[in-house]
Amino acid sequence: MQRMTRQRAAVGELLADTDDFRSAQQLHEMLREAGHSVGLATVYRTMQTLAENGDVDVLRNAEGESLYRRCRKQVHHHHLVCRDCGRTVELDAAIVEHWAAEVGQAHGFVDVEHTAELFGTCAQCARRGSHDA
Amino acid sequence: MQRMTRQRAAVGELLADTDDFRSAQQLHEMLREAGHSVGLATVYRTMQTLAENGDVDVLRNAEGESLYRRCRKQVHHHHLVCRDCGRTVELDAAIVEHWAAEVGQAHGFVDVEHTAELFGTCAQCARRGSHDA
DNA sequence: ATGTGCATGGGAACCATTCTCACTTGCGGT
DNA sequence: ACCGCAAGTGAGAATGGTTCCCATGCACAT
Ligand SMILES: [Mn+2]
Ligand SMILES: [Mn+2]
Ligand SMILES: [Zn+2]
Ligand SMILES: [Zn+2]
DSSP states (O other), rough: OOOOOHHHHHHHHHHHHHHHEEEEEHHHHHHHHHHOOHHHHHHHHHHHHHHHTTTTTEETTTTTTTEOOSSOSSOOEEEETTTTTEEEEEEOHHHHHHHHHHHHHHHOOOOEEEEEEEEEEEEHHHHHHHHHH | OOOOOHHHHHHHHHHOOOOOEEHHHHHHHHHHHHOOOOOOOHHHHHHHHHHHHHHHHHHHOOTTEEEEEEEOOOOOEEEEEEETOOOOEEEHHHHHHHHHHHHHHHHHHHEEEEEEEEEOOOOOHHHHTTTTO
């Protein structure tokens, strides 16, 4: 019931080549530049489906936009993301997992989920940024 | 240069009485019900200013809406929030602070900020929820 | 090759938030 | 108390990311 279409193939190929977090609109533009023709609505739909299936990770930047990325790890993890270029480091954070579970239980909450993301400026962007100014 | 207006007084009073995270629209409605007349745009502006001054904390729920709350602690902290009723527990998380700082430095990132929020269903809402269904 | 129903895409709709701008008002100065 | 004016307000328009609609396209089982 899940069909392989030209559009989905193009998105999949793009995600394989990209290891920074990107917005749906950025992905759409990248597809256009690569010569593929894929509707914006289709990009949104595709990313949503991939996210639901756990095939991509989603996070929201400070502006509230959703950013997507195909991660190496399939299991739950967190990220350190460059707010300038999207460069991403995948993180294990057993400490954070324990903390979240303990705190939730201690206060009688159930179905506890957590978000924990780090945003910074990567070394390369920091170097580039110090040139001007 | 910061003037005390009827509207800001009303918002301040409301925030003092509320200790759950609330959206600007919810606050606007609560003001209306309390008999105050405050424009929605003013609520947004006021919350934005309060947030910039660190007088309220802001976080985004799963739907991407901004939620506001006047916290007891003035210093940096995190939250455990009921996704149904907004009930909130303020959290110290020295472990998370250390983790964030270490990880950022280890990967050469600078100006590292972090988000870490827990969302769950509070005991009361869990009890209420189990009645129906 | 054909049929069926999932997939696509362009534009409209949605919705939280911000902007605009004419009007109001707090408040320092007199 | 009275002025003057910059800060504040609010109703509606604009914004912008995302979702919805629906006529058309196309993957794929038979
Ligand atoms: Mn985790
Ligand atoms: Mn922290
Ligand atoms: Zn970078
Ligand atoms: Zn609750």
